[in-house]
Amino acid sequence: MAFGPASRLGVSLFDETPPVEWVPGLDSEGLESIIKAVYRQVLGNAYVMESERLAVPESQFKRGELTVRDFVRAVAKSDMYRARFFESCPRYRNIELNFRHLLGRAPNSFAEMKAHSAVLDAGGFEAEIDSYIDSDEYQNVFGQDFVPYIRGYKTEASNMVGFTHTFELVRGASSSSLKGSINGKKPRLNALVINAKATPVLSPLSAGGTFQNPPDSSRTRHGVGASANGKIYRVEVTSYRSNAFNRVSKFRRSNKVYMVPFDKLSDEYKRIHKEGGVIASITPVA
Numbered sequence: 001m002a003f004g005p006a007s008r009l010g011v012s013l014f015d016e017t018p019p020v021e022w023v024p025g026l027d028s029e030g031l032e033s034i035i036k037a038v039y040r041q042v043l044g045n046a047y048v049m050e051s052e053r054l055a056v057p058e059s060q061f062k063r064g065e066l067t068v069r070d071f072v073r074a075v076a077k078s079d080m081y082r083a084r085f086f087e088s089c090p091r092y093r094n095i096e097l098n099f100r101h102l103l104g105r106a107p108n109s110f111a112e113m114k115a116h117s118a119v120l121d122a123g124g125f126e127a128e129i130d131s132y133i134d135s136d137e138y139q140n141v142f143g144q145d146f147v148p149y150i151r152g153y154k155t156e157a158s159n160m161v162g163f164t165h166t167f168e169l170v171r172g173a174s175s176s177s178l179k180g181s182i183n184g185k186k187p188r189l190n191a192l193v194i195n196a197k198a199t200p201v202l203s204p205l206s207a208g209g210t211f212q213n214p215p216d217s218s219r220t221r222h223g224v225g226a227s228a229n230g231k232i233y234r235v236e237v238t239s240y241r242s243n244a245f246n247r248v249s250k251f252r253r254s255n256k257v258y259m260v261p262f263d264k265l266s267d268e269y270k271r272i273h274k275e276g277g278v279i280a281s282i283t284p285v286a
Contacts (some may be wrong), residue, residue: 020147022068031062037147038068042075042101043084052080067144069133076102076129086125091117095128097167102132103141106166119210231262232285237277259285 020037035058039048057074060066066074075081076098085097095116099107102254107113111185132138142148150170235258256277260268265282 001053017149019149022145026029034147035061035071036067038071040076041104041148041150042072043081044097044101046084048080054078054080068147069138069142069144072102072148073129076133077126082125091120095120098132100150100169102129102148102150103137106169138158199257211230231264233260233262233270233282234258234283234285235265235268236280236282237272 006143020034021030022034026034054074057066057071061068061071085101086094089097095113096107098116099105099112116131120128138147138148141151150166205276235255237258258268269279
């Protein structure tokens with residue numbers, strides 16, 4: 001059992017489970033495990049009844065007529081996906097879930113969301129799905145043979161805003177895109193992305209953390225270290241390690257805590273990542 005930051009933030013299963021990959025010579029059991037992994041990721045951890053499974057694409061995949069990428073596309077364009085995440089969701093909720101399901105991360109900016117909204121206007125639902133799966137990012141990260149996976153919680157996978165917003169979309173490895181929030185089917189990130197606003201990263205086990213957005217601001221603090229608007233955040237960092245080899249580590253302790261003004265969070269995030277640290281939590285100062 002993991003006791004590090006991944007465990008505390010509810011993503012230890014993602015951290016400990018290697019990516020699922022198709023390789024030549026897989027037996028029927030191995031192919032079935034890939035099919036289940038695609039359903040789990042693309043449908044946001046939702047339950048799939050036997051009658052809802054895509055018999056024809058599954059058969060084509062097992063016969064080698066479809067790659068993993070092709071099968072991901074088939075599931076994402078299915079009537080099942082359309083009914084759950086397109087027809088019954090507001091536009092920007094659909095877009096943020098497409099990022100989660102097909103790229104494994106939250107949108108990094110409002111510009112990204114606007115670009116996908118324009119794709120929807122110009123080409124409709126299927127063109128929007130293709131825009132993720134045919135992107136250079138998808139090809140570079142997952143290629144033809146890997147099942148997409150949640151990766152936005154890794155500091156190297158996104159910027160500060162995208163990193164914190166991932167925890168708005170994924171509240172633990174067992175969370176579902178259909179459940180787990182009092183927001184229901186409303187967008188989780190719309191206002192946060194528009195304002196490029198990072199949010200506190202709280203454990204799903206914290207009070208109310210599983211079912212509602214954590215507070216997006218802290219109480220006002222005055223004095224040394226306070227920013228112009230007085231907002232201060234507590235950044236807890238673990239697993240410090242130097243990226244370069246040194247006989248004697250310059251870090252005396254692997255865990256550190258920093259009090260950071262809101263307007264310095266992005267710079268601090270970059271510094272921590274450069275020094276090899278892993279962010280365990282970002283919380284407002286009470």
